[in-house]
Amino acid sequence: MDNSEHINHGPGVGHHHVTPVGTYVATYLALLVLLVLTFAVSRIDLGAFNIVVALGISVVKTALVVLIFMGVRHNSKLTWFWASIGFVWLILLFLTLGDYVTRQWVHLPLGW
Amino acid sequence: MSLELQHPAVAPQRLSHQFEQIDQQNEIYIVGMWTFLVTEIMFFGALFVALTVYRSVYPDAFEQAHSALNVWLGLTNTFILLTSSFTAAMAVRSKMLGQRVLTLLFLGITIVCAFGFLGVKYVEYSAEFREHHFPGPNFQWSQTVSPSTAQGDLAANSQVALGVPKIGVNEFPANYQPQQLELHKRELFFSLYFVMTGLHGFHVIIGILVLSTLWLLIYFNHPTVDDYMPVELAGLYWHFVDIVWIFLYPLVYLIGKQ
Amino acid sequence: MSSIPLNPGAIGTGGRTRARENYLNIKHTVSSWLLTADHKRIAVLYMISISVMFLFGGVAAAGIRIALVRPHDTFFSSETYNKLFSAHGIIMVFFFLVPSIPATLGNFLLPIMIGARDLAFPRLNLLSWYLYMFGAVLVMGAILFGGIDTGWTFYEPYSSVYSNTNVVAVIVGVFIAGFSSIATGINFLVTVHKMRAPGLTWFRLPLFVWAMYATSIIIVLGTPVVAITLLMVVLERVFGVCVFNPACGGDPILFEHLFWFYSHPAVYIMILPSMGIISEVIACFARKRIFGYEFVAFSSMAIALLGFLVWGHHMFVTGESMYSGMVFSLITFLIAVPSAIKVFNWSATLYKGNVWLTSPLVFAIGFILLFTIGGLTGLFLASLAVDVHLNMTYFVVAHFHYVMVGGAIFGYMAGLHFWWPKITGRMYPEGWAMLSAFIMFIGFNLTFFPQFILGFDGMPRRYHFYPPEFQMWNILSSAGSSVLAVGMIIPGIYFLWSLRYGALAPSNPWGAKGLEWTIPSPPPSHNFDNVPIVTEDAYAYEAIYAAELAGDYSHVEAPIPLGAEAEYSSPAEPSKLPNSSEERQ
Ligand SMILES: [Cu+2]
Numbered sequence: 019m020d021n022s023e024h025i026n027h028g029p030g031v032g033h034h035h036v037t038p039v040g041t042y043v044a045t046y047l048a049l050l051v052l053l054v055l056t057f058a059v060s061r062i063d064l065g066a067f068n069i070v071v072a073l074g075i076s077v078v079k080t081a082l083v084v085l086i087f088m089g090v091r092h093n094s095k096l097t098w099f100w101a102s103i104g105f106v107w108l109i110l111l112f113l114t115l116g117d118y119v120t121r122q123w124v125h126l127p128l129g130w
Numbered sequence: 131m132s133l134e135l136q137h138p139a140v141a142p143q144r145l146s147h148q149f150e151q152i153d154q155q156n157e158i159y160i161v162g163m164w165t166f167l168v169t170e171i172m173f174f175g176a177l178f179v180a181l182t183v184y185r186s187v188y189p190d191a192f193e194q195a196h197s198a199l200n201v202w203l204g205l206t207n208t209f210i211l212l213t214s215s216f217t218a219a220m221a222v223r224s225k226m227l228g229q230r231v232l233t234l235l236f237l238g239i240t241i242v243c244a245f246g247f248l249g250v251k252y253v254e255y256s257a258e259f260r261e262h263h264f265p266g267p268n269f270q271w272s273q274t275v276s277p278s279t280a281q282g283d284l285a286a287n288s289q290v291a292l293g294v295p296k297i298g299v300n301e302f303p304a305n306y307q308p309q310q311l312e313l314h315k316r317e318l319f320f321s322l323y324f325v326m327t328g329l330h331g332f333h334v335i336i337g338i339l340v341l342s343t344l345w346l347l348i349y350f351n352h353p354t355v356d357d358y359m360p361v362e363l364a365g366l367y368w369h370f371v372d373i374v375w376i377f378l379y380p381l382v383y384l385i386g387k388q
Numbered sequence: 389m390s391s392i393p394l395n396p397g398a399i400g401t402g403g404r405t406r407a408r409e410n411y412l413n414i415k416h417t418v419s420s421w422l423l424t425a426d427h428k429r430i431a432v433l434y435m436i437s438i439s440v441m442f443l444f445g446g447v448a449a450a451g452i453r454i455a456l457v458r459p460h461d462t463f464f465s466s467e468t469y470n471k472l473f474s475a476h477g478i479i480m481v482f483f484f485l486v487p488s489i490p491a492t493l494g495n496f497l498l499p500i501m502i503g504a505r506d507l508a509f510p511r512l513n514l515l516s517w518y519l520y521m522f523g524a525v526l527v528m529g530a531i532l533f534g535g536i537d538t539g540w541t542f543y544e545p546y547s548s549v550y551s552n553t554n555v556v557a558v559i560v561g562v563f564i565a566g567f568s569s570i571a572t573g574i575n576f577l578v579t580v581h582k583m584r585a586p587g588l589t590w591f592r593l594p595l596f597v598w599a600m601y602a603t604s605i606i607i608v609l610g611t612p613v614v615a616i617t618l619l620m621v622v623l624e625r626v627f628g629v630c631v632f633n634p635a636c637g638g639d640p641i642l643f644e645h646l647f648w649f650y651s652h653p654a655v656y657i658m659i660l661p662s663m664g665i666i667s668e669v670i671a672c673f674a675r676k677r678i679f680g681y682e683f684v685a686f687s688s689m690a691i692a693l694l695g696f697l698v699w700g701h702h703m704f705v706t707g708e709s710m711y712s713g714m715v716f717s718l719i720t721f722l723i724a725v726p727s728a729i730k731v732f733n734w735s736a737t738l739y740k741g742n743v744w745l746t747s748p749l750v751f752a753i754g755f756i757l758l759f760t761i762g763g764l765t766g767l768f769l770a771s772l773a774v775d776v777h778l779n780m781t782y783f784v785v786a787h788f789h790y791v792m793v794g795g796a797i798f799g800y801m802a803g804l805h806f807w808w809p810k811i812t813g814r815m816y817p818e819g820w821a822m823l824s825a826f827i828m829f830i831g832f833n834l835t836f837f838p839q840f841i842l843g844f845d846g847m848p849r850r851y852h853f854y855p856p857e858f859q860m861w862n863i864l865s866s867a868g869s870s871v872l873a874v875g876m877i878i879p880g881i882y883f884l885w886s887l888r889y890g891a892l893a894p895s896n897p898w899g900a901k902g903l904e905w906t907i908p909s910p911p912p913s914h915n916f917d918n919v920p921i922v923t924e925d926a927y928a929y930e931a932i933y934a935a936e937l938a939g940d941y942s943h944v945e946a947p948i949p950l951g952a953e954a955e956y957s958s959p960a961e962p963s964k965l966p967n968s969s970e971e972r973q
Contacts, residue, residue, distance in 0.1 A: 036223060036226055036227060037219075037223060039220070039223070042216060042219050042220060042223070043216075045216070046212065046213070046215075046216040049212045049215075049216075050209070050212060053205070053208055053209065053212060056379070056380050056384065057201075057205055057384070060380065060384035069385075072380035072381070072384060073377075073380070073381075075380070076376050076377050076380055079376045080373050080376055080377075083215060083369050083372060083373055083376070084369075084373070086219075087215055087216070087218070087219040087365075087369050088219075088365075088366055088369045089222075093157075093160060094157055094161075096157065096161050096581055096582075097157070097160055097161055097164055100161055100164040100165050100168060101164050101167075103168060103609075104167065104168035104169075104170075104171035104172060104175075104609075105171060107168075107171075107172065107175075107609045107696070108171060108172065108175040108178075110696050110697065111172070111175050111176065111179050111613065111649060112179055112182070113697070114179055114183065114642070114645045114646075114649075115179075115182060115183065115186070116709075116711075116712050116715070117641075117645065117700065117708050117709045117712040118183055118186060118187060118709075119186075119709075120709040120710075120711040120712055121707070121708075121709040121712075123709070123711060147505060147506070147914075149508075149583075154582055154583075157582060158508050158578050158582045158583075161578050161581065161582065162508060162509060162574055162575075162578045165573075165574045165577055165578060165608055166570075166574055168608055168609065169570050169574075169608055169609075169611070169612040170612070172609055172610070172612040172613050173612035173613070173615065173616050174616075175612075175613070176612070176613045176616045176617060176646050176649075177616060179645075179646070180620075180631060180642060180646070183639070183642055184637075184638075184639075187639075188637065265627070265628060265629045265630055266627055266628030266629065267628055311636075311637055314630070314635070314636030314637045315636075315637045317630055317636050318630055318631070318636055318637050318638060321629040321630050321631050322631065324629065325620060325623060325629060325631065329616075
């Protein structure tokens, strides 16, 4: 699929990566399909899986936006690193949930 | 695809005094922007944690409360933001290739979408204010509370107007009833809803300011925007605003039945 | 603010001006300072601002110690006492300790240490200072006109529902200051990644740069969380929104989770830069490469990472789940490992080094001793059962003051003395510096060691009144605090004195390694005439060590006494490259 162009005008000028219009259009359409899918799935009762599917689709959409619209796909490793660290670190913040999940595990007789 | 054929020479970029070469400068700007976006991810992340915690603690109340939101307006806004993200990406591409008119066009569409988003949000907010769904002393919950959730005779009391009880250290207000907690939980949902969408809306407004400034600078051929980097960075920011909404929409508007 | 006393080039030269242009004398207008994009000038601006804030925080601390001399103090009302300890905490944490080393020494040295002409985003750097000033003015205004009584932790629901003080203004100020440190963090990260001089690989970086890098990661990943959390407190107060308020089903412990997700790592924002300074100072004055360089570098990164996984240890005695508590307790014990690695490696570096006992080294050794006590008492508090007894007592207060004053401030003092000649171009009186280091060390221990005993005996923190049997230890503590104050006032005086009367500093007064010592003191605006090419590891002191053992001290440049600067060879010597490896033999 990589018929994308590189423009490199020698050492004084930067090295640019230009993504073809077709890629952007295809990404846009994919995002719209995923949006419809999100909505449709939410109307069906899948029990606990509703949230899993919804988050899964959101992650895919985010990946499309980050990799193609934001162009991280063609960026340096350093950009990859910084583009991913925020999402990874968020997982640490979500460890807060560990407290709420385990709070009910034990019932102390008095006070607590 | 005539867009691809013409390649006017990419305008030479100016090198700031602290850098050695243009590729280094470009990467520094992009990495710098991403580092900033990391802080934004953590910023919104804390709110998503709060939402997840309260949703897991009060699943029924949250499901009921969210039903007062207008799913279709939310869907429309998601569509608008995805579209604006696409046009923002196209604007960056056009700018990189030096296509001034296309850049202005795509940036313009992006700005129009952003205003459209705020317009829809305004319609939603005004409806919610009308129904007293804004948290605080005037919060009301007029819909029937489903018996499965309600404790005791909650359904009978569902028209209670609630304020944040100003409780002294050791006393409850005389009219305090435990079942009011059920209504407070809905207030909690709307608190998070307004904080999250409000903060996101604030980011949209900042985006409009940035994109409009760029549009004007490009329109008047200001030398600051000879370089495509400013448009690229504004684009990154705008995509981030889109990503936040990509998670907000399903988690706030489409809470599934559990 | 006048720039004149800061300008060594034009002062004390008896009509002659030195030819060499540096960042201080290049321009003299006020706007050349307030609109500067030079990282060195911004560092000086920050240094002045945080010193002023330190003074305010110190005055509040003095008030606390005065109040606690008597069990039933009548000097202050209890409301005033609450406002005093809140003001002390908020000013010291958010406006002194967090920006202290990164924004001053870090700002000044980071670009120079990596051979860059400036930070990646010079104007963002200036914006950071303005944000800091804006936040500081707002907070000081709120504190002076009404005050705040929530403590620096702004715990819910007191801060949102019950407190009748200036909570909103103070939180907005802290919020803004948070963005100032985020700006610094972003700048440092990008700069370290992309602007290192040719040949300066990651494992040739000075450990101070590693420390700054780790600190910046914490700032960038942690600060936004506390910012949004405090913002929600403001929204609760102003709009009656309810997020943490238990009256409407909110969980105040969630506030504590989010608050400490930043505020525990923030402890490492305060201590990691100090650790970086200690590595520099010890390597220089032991004339040895830091023992286990890679371990020290990676322990900084390990602390940055693990520091994000221990926040729950602040909530052992709240309603936090006990299983959560166990995990947090365990990880808290783990974080002692990288800290201990550093302490052992510093000690090993000093061992058999050719130690030159100067005031920066005395401060550094003070750091190691006090930080060790502070770190080890942290393990007491990390133990679940012991914490039930010690939490919210003076034991906690003593513990974190050993880390933050004994650690962070001793490190800051060590760095300030070490790089003062580079920053100002002046030498300070070494004898006075030694004296103040010892006075500070004694005063510090006298102030805070009694608080361990008080806490162990059960005296709760933040209380205005206490049972009379605690009075003896409190008097000791207050007496110690006045000794400590003397130890801090002396450096203030001789540093200011040195700006006018100190001998002129040579490029490398310590015979130290590192790019910053290859350029003149004070450095020229653009730092380096030519981009330096680095060909050797950091702390390549082998040649110097061998020379000194042979009695050759020619690498230590003598200060130029005032009046003799005519003989001083100027203009600037071309920035020397670090000695290549052949030169070592
Ligand atoms: Cu902690």
